[in-house]
Amino acid sequence: MRLYVTPASPWVRRVRVAINELGIADRFEYVQTRWPHSWGTQTVTTLAPDFAAATPVARIPALVTDSVTFTDSNAIVDYLNAEFGAYRLLAREGAARWKALAVIAVASGNLEAQIMRRAELLRGDDKRSDDFLAKMRDRQMRCHAAIEKDHLASFGETFDLAQITTAVACGYDEWRYGPGWRDAAPKLAAWYDAVAQRPSMKATEPAETPQR
């Protein structure tokens, strides 16, 4: 299977941590993609043809298998968990699945806000909206606080997709925007410091995406 990646994307990291936790990393060819900083506001016209053919959305991650192509991380992790993980990272059905999906929705909303804030920061000074940056930051902090308040105490032994998505949201916030998020959710931050030491997280620490 071919997985299109960048080292900065938290959506890619979410997939790679899941892959590493499932112990199936050797089943994938990891294809590095390159992006100009203008991606924040402009259609990128320098994508490799195979990547452009794989995803009309033109975002990473994208997974190409013999039978199907997935263009977002939700579809990818659902597929990998079922086909290669025996539902170890997300229950197939029932209360355990719904509880996990509730957490994943909040952590994903947080990640979306972090990426939209990043895109905003890449705009020229004249088109950058300080209000929008503040709106995204507010959402990030609300999401961190809600995970701490409503879900952290019930996190189980398995570093599952709910925990993976949460940890990646903490990690991207810290890497891109600094430790400010810790004030919004100090207990979550303590949990994050522990899980950040897992080999799956250490092997996928973010780095800047190669430019083109």
Added chain:
Amino acid sequence: MRLYVTPASPWVRRVRVAINELGIADRFEYVQTRWPHSWGTQTVTTLAPDFAAATPVARIPALVTDSVTFTDSNAIVDYLNAEFGAYRLLAREGAARWKALAVIAVASGNLEAQIMRRAELLRGDDKRSDDFLAKMRDRQMRCHAAIEKDHLASFGETFDLAQITTAVACGYDEWRYGPGWRDAAPKLAAWYDAVAQRPSMKATEPAETPQR
């Protein structure tokens, strides 16, 4: 169950069409939310307290049940399909599920682009980026064309979540941005014109969201 809605949101429409197709509309209390046009760039501070408590992401739809709260449409439709639909709108596992998720990812990427374009249009003239508007439009057209090219011929008899999400993406594009998308995918447009006549689609045609 309480479902927080607006008449404009395609993410809400996706959930409501699924509910109508499953014949379970009477199980829900539909709670209208109101939004100022400043939502495009500013944190909305006038949300009803029960809605704000339900969703730290502060977006619709949100579904509140006795046991769990979901803050995005992916989690909601996964839950409803399993618990109230016997997997009629999305297979529980296997090739049929993966094929549907591949379509849903592209249609959802299209919807995201449509909403980001709407938010951009709500900005003041000085902060609005014509490049960003064009980038979103380009993505929309690529996604419509890809669904037509790669998936339309294999759509089955059931108006399932892949078809519902696709139809809602067509419908929002038409309502908000006019018939231009039809040039990118004329066969998809003919399909859309047929499914738009279904009662589930007719009952959920978009209208402007109430202001506050």
